[in-house]
Amino acid sequence: MTLGDVARAAGVSLATASRALNGATQVRADLRQRVRAAAERLAYSPNAHARALAKSSNAGVGVICHDIGDPYFAGIARGVMRAASRHDLQVILGSTFRDPLREISYASMMRGQRVRAMLLVGSGFENREWQESLRRELDLYRATGGRVAVISRHRGVRADAVLPENRGGAAELARSLLALGHRSFAVLSGPLSLTTVVDRLAGFRSALASWGIHLLSTQIVEGAFTRDGGYEATQELLRRGLRATCVFASTDVMAIGALAAFREAGLRVPDDVSLAGFDDIPMIRDLTPPLTTVALPLEDLGERAMEMALLPERPARVRVERVQGQVVLRASTGPPP
Amino acid sequence: MTLGDVARAAGVSLATASRALNGATQVRADLRQRVRAAAERLAYSPNAHARALAKSSNAGVGVICHDIGDPYFAGIARGVMRAASRHDLQVILGSTFRDPLREISYASMMRGQRVRAMLLVGSGFENREWQESLRRELDLYRATGGRVAVISRHRGVRADAVLPENRGGAAELARSLLALGHRSFAVLSGPLSLTTVVDRLAGFRSALASWGIHLLSTQIVEGAFTRDGGYEATQELLRRGLRATCVFASTDVMAIGALAAFREAGLRVPDDVSLAGFDDIPMIRDLTPPLTTVALPLEDLGERAMEMALLPERPARVRVERVQGQVVLRASTGPPP
DNA sequence: CTGAAAGCGCTTACAG
DNA sequence: CTGAAAGCGCTTACAG
The missing domain is CATH 3.40.50.2300 (Response regulator)
Incomplete structure (x- = not known):
């Protein structure tokens, strides 16, 4: 089933068949009809590879x-x-x-x-x-x-x-959290080999710094960029001793894991500790409690x-x-x- | 940048270049080396369309x-x-x-x-x-x-x-819910034009039937296969008057919306009404309460x-x-x- | 093992 | 407007 078959069935040349089907150049109406009909009847399917090759475009x-x-x-x-x-x-x-x-x-x-x-x-x-x-x-x-x-x-x-705006968003978030009264923070960061993580951390940090607040290195825990990564990072944070009233997870996905870990540890969010994420993936508004975040229009x-x-x-x-x-x-x- | 260029640079024929790169047939080691080197040097990238066309395979x-x-x-x-x-x-x-x-x-x-x-x-x-x-x-x-x-x-x-096994899974779920003591049910179904929905509903229904329990038609609400679809269907159900102690949403995604609607309406899950979904998408175990479901290995x-x-x-x-x-x-x- | 040549299925100047 | 022919970039019998 090739264009050649269609052309033959319609009694025209290959070139005309091609034109009739693609409609680039003018083709006499009756010929176009014949070609179209033949293509339809034969259930012709143009070979995308041949076309891409011939047009050298894709x-x-x-x-x-x-x-x-x-x-x-x-x-x-x-x-x-x-x-x-x-x-x-x-x-x-x-x-x-x-x-x-x-x-x-x-x-x-x-x-x-x-x-x-x-x-x-x-x-x-x-x-x-x-x-x-x-x-x-x-x-x-x-x-x-x-x-x-x-x-x-x-x-x-x-x-x-x-x-x-990872930096800007994280900084803005930090300012909102400061406005709520928080003065001590912890961060669940994703792998520091990812630029996004680095930027979000930097933004968060710099906003704190301008209030004279510094992140303790023990209060920054690196975890995988997954729900379980957030869960485990939170457990590690608790093991080290949580010395913050507010925790920032560098993605919502990690924050979901954090929420579970806090719950298991008997810590109430936000009564005992506040938690915020980043991205605004659809489901987090349905968590209990719904998650504070920096919304990105995905x-x-x-x-x-x-x-x-x-x-x-x-x-x-x-x-x-x-x-x-x-x-x-x-x-x-x-x-x- | 074509195979021809590579062949010329390596001083061999097109055929040999092709073979050297694809390794199907034997090619003298030194020639193969020369071709490989030339391809590397010229940053040759085989045209996938040409290849697909020539091999008529993809x-x-x-x-x-x-x-x-x-x-x-x-x-x-x-x-x-x-x-x-x-x-x-x-x-x-x-x-x-x-x-x-x-x-x-x-x-x-x-x-x-x-x-x-x-x-x-x-x-x-x-x-x-x-x-x-x-x-x-x-x-x-x-x-x-x-x-x-x-x-x-x-x-x-x-x-x-x-x-x-949509039918079987839904039936099994129904039996589990019956075993919990429920005798009146409502269903948030997706569009009944979807076979999956029809099957899940049928399975659920038949398991109930063998206990002599029937779903009231007012207690089946059709909604879109989305979180908001579940939310709205639940509101409609409440508007009609909930006459069930347990609600089955035909997908987890819809159940998430249902959970939100119940919460807003002041109904506690599961104290006032039980809720179950289907699929076991990753996030539902992190909801409050975590969602009962029929787990599929997605x-x-x-x-x-x-x-x-x-x-x-x-x-x-x-x-x-x-x-x-x-x-x-x-x-x-x-x-x- | 190697090469010249045909062929994969289309498009598109180039003549008419 | 229409057709014969070249060409897109590869693979692969077919000879050697």
């Missing part, structure tokens, strides 16, 4: 995230899918499971696929070697006209970016990055869209005991 | 789900990604936003893409016309060697399938369907893997007040 975009099962990435992916659907683009998905090597091999695969644009979603790794390889891969990709946009990473990769992030990557712009000029986070005070934070 | 699989932002699908997608990664397959993702037409256009697009296998994830629609179109699309796809597997749909589509579902689609089997023989749901009693259910 209707695909690539999206690489760390874990499509995580509500943060799932929310962003939802926005990406919406934008892609609007532009009739197919989406090739990569989920790295937080393995830097896998990220690079996805990028390379997508380059081979000649996707029109590539989206990297999520924090990068603070890893010199990885940064080198990725940059090289992306440069090669762009050298042949590929477009790259990133969400939430800036180190190491020079590309169009949608950047949540779907928007995805849509905007996709649109940005698709919008041709004079190259060598990197565009950056900064996205403000919105502090949302919910019942998980209150005045210090 | 390293891609397609996955179509209803909403990648929903934790149920995100969980399954996670499993799919794991399996795909194991087989070095790229994944093309479709998210229908619950639009039947979009599902068909995705299927058609993936057929054009000549993907090796196609996964349809999630309940089908009870819609004659849609079923016709989809079946036609899939038949055409399979006629050319395409493989199809579905998760959780059986009506209308004849294909390899991983089927959660990631497994995805992995198994992918493996099944990849495993060539004598065609015309449809394979079905049934996956038992596990009733997990948590604190959202208790004895009737």
Whole structure:
């Protein structure tokens, strides 16, 4: 079942069949009809590879995230899918499971696929070697006209970016918590090798500093970027001795684990300790207590990055869209005991 | 940057360059080295479309789900990604936003893409016309060697399938709730046009029936398959007058909304009313109270369907893997007040 | 083992 | 408007 078969069935040339189906050039109405009918009758399905090869252009975009099962990435992916659907683009998905090597091999695969644009979603790794390889891969990709946009990473990769204001958001959150009366804080941080974590911690810290408050190093616990990571980090924090009235988890997902750990330890939130997260993934408003957080418009992030990557712009000029986070005070934070 | 360039740089023929890079046939070691080196130096990236065209085989699989932002699908997608990664397959993702037409256009697009296998994830629609179109699309796809597997749909589509035991799971859940002492029930159902909903409702109902208990029609409320759908359905149920000691929401996502609605209405769960869901999406164990549910191994579902689609089997023989749901009693259910 | 050549299924100048 | 032909970048019998 090829275009050739359709052309033969319609009694026209290959070229005419192609034109009739794609409607680029004018084709006599009756011929177009015949071709269309033949294609329909034969259930013709154009070979996307042949077409991509002949046009040397592609209707695909690539999206690489760390874990499509995580509500943060799932929310962003939802926005990406919406934008892609609007532009009739197919989406090739990569989920790295937080393995830097896998990220690079996805990028390379997508380059081979000649996707029109590539989206990297999520924090990068603070890893010199990885940064080198990725940059090289992306440069090669762009050298042949590929477009790259990133969400939430800036180190190491020079590309169009949608950047949540991690620093600013965390600082704003800190100020809100200070306003509630808190003066001693602890932080459940994700892996410090992730730029997002570093930024959020820095923002939080600097806002405290301007009030003359410093984070004790024992009150910063590093954990995996998962619910269980938050749970375990909290247990470790309690083991070290909690010396804070308020705990900031660098993502909501971790905060969920923290909430469980506090509950198990018999600590009430917010009566005994206040708890805040970051991202505003959908479910946290249904927790008990609902979680204070810095809200990021996840779907928007995805849509905007996709649109940005698709919008041709004079190259060598990197565009950056900064996205403000919105502090949302919910019942998980209150005045210090 | 094509294979031709690499061949020239290495001083060999196109054919030899191809063989050296793909390692299918034997190539003299020194030639292979030269080709590899040249490819490396030139940062050669094989054109996936050209390759797919020449081999008329493809390293891609397609996955179509209803909403990648929903934790149920995100969980399954996670499993799919794991399996795909194991087989070095790229994944093309479709998210229908619950639009039947979009599902068909995705299927058609993936057929054009000549993907090796196609996964349809999630309940089908009870819609004659849609079923016709989809079946036609899939038949055409399979006629050319395409493989199809579905998760959780059986009506209308004849294909390899991983089927959660929706009926059995719901029935088992009902029996557990009966054992707790409940004798009056209400159901928050998703759209009755979804086979999953119909099956879960039927299973629940039949288990009750064998105890001589019948669901009042006023106590079955249909809502969207979302958190807000569950919230609104619950409000409607309360408006009609709750005449049950236990409420079954046909998915966890809906149950989350129900929990919020009950809380707002001043009803305590489970003291005033028990609540149970279905699926066991990750977050529900962290709700207050944690949600009773029928646990489905979401990631497994995805992995198994992918493996099944990849495993060539004598065609015309449809394979079905049934996956038992596990009733997990948590604190959202208790004895009737 | 190696190379020249045909072929995969389309698109698109180039003539007419 | 229509068609013959070249070309997109690979793979793979077929000879040597």
